Amino acid sequence: MPDFIPLISRQAIQARIREIGEQITRDYQDKDLILVGILKGAFIFMADLSRQIGVDHEIDFIGASSYEGTHSTGQIVFTKQPDLEFKDRDILLVEDIVDTGSTLCKIVEFINLLNPRSLNICTLIDKHERRKNKIDVKYACFSLEKGFIVGYGLDYNEKYRNMSEIYDLKL
Ligand code: IMP
Ligand code: MG
Numbered sequence: 001m002p003d004f005i006p007l008i009s010r011q012a013i014q015a016r017i018r019e020i021g022e023q024i025t026r027d028y029q030d031k032d033l034i035l036v037g038i039l040k041g042a043f044i045f046m047a048d049l050s051r052q053i054g055v056d057h058e059i060d061f062i063g064a065s066s067y068e069g070t071h072s073t074g075q076i077v078f079t080k081q082p083d084l085e086f087k088d089r090d091i092l093l094v095e096d097i098v099d100t101g102s103t104l105c106k107i108v109e110f111i112n113l114l115n116p117r118s119l120n121i122c123t124l125i126d127k128h129e130r131r132k133n134k135i136d137v138k139y140a141c142f143s144l145e146k147g148f149i150v151g152y153g154l155d156y157n158e159k160y161r162n163m164s165e166i167y168d169l170k171l
Helices: 010-027 043-050 104-114
Strands: 004-010 034-037 056-067 071-080 090-098 119-125 139-144 166-170
Touching: 010 043, 010 119, 010 139, 010 166, 034 104, 043 056, 043 090, 056 104, 056 139, 090 104, 104 119
Parallel strands: 034 056, 034 090, 090 119, 119 139
Antiparallel strands: 004 166, 056 071
16 A cells, blocks of 8 residues: 655645636636646646636646656557637646646647647646656646655546545655
8 A cells, every 4th residue: 555645735725726716817807718627637626726717718628648657658648639619719728737748748739739829837736857848837836846646636547536635655
């Protein structure tokens, strides 16, 4: 059984999402916002973030997967295409965690081909140690130097997404 070391409490997560939601609300007045969650990890964050944003917006999801166990395979597989039309819309990508940045790099490339008016990134966790691609993260709830974390949508081999807090996983 792995060890779960508490890292970010439920209260700290919710307080930070309120702040980021307020910031997004200010920045997207008079915009045409679509929140685009990256499945599967962002599903819980997306649900809470959306409810802290005070401007009208639409919701979509993109499916992408790169991880096996605690290591990125480097190969990104698209598992779901967006449903909405992105052309001339203001797209805010919602990610659980940016690690090497490879997943987001591929997704940003793909979305740019759809000619949105703007494209920004919001992540729950910005993890720095293994970053390989230059990614311009506009909104980050928390920064982390290294480690492998689970809970609040984040998985290890598809498990532990349902935990309400974020834990450092020691295998
Ligand atoms: P990247 O392409 O290396 O940036 O990997 C991003 C994806 O890897 C995220 O969307 C997560 O699904 C997964 N990932 C990266 N680090 C962690 C972690 O610490 N815990 C759980 N999943 C992670
Ligand atoms: Mg994952």
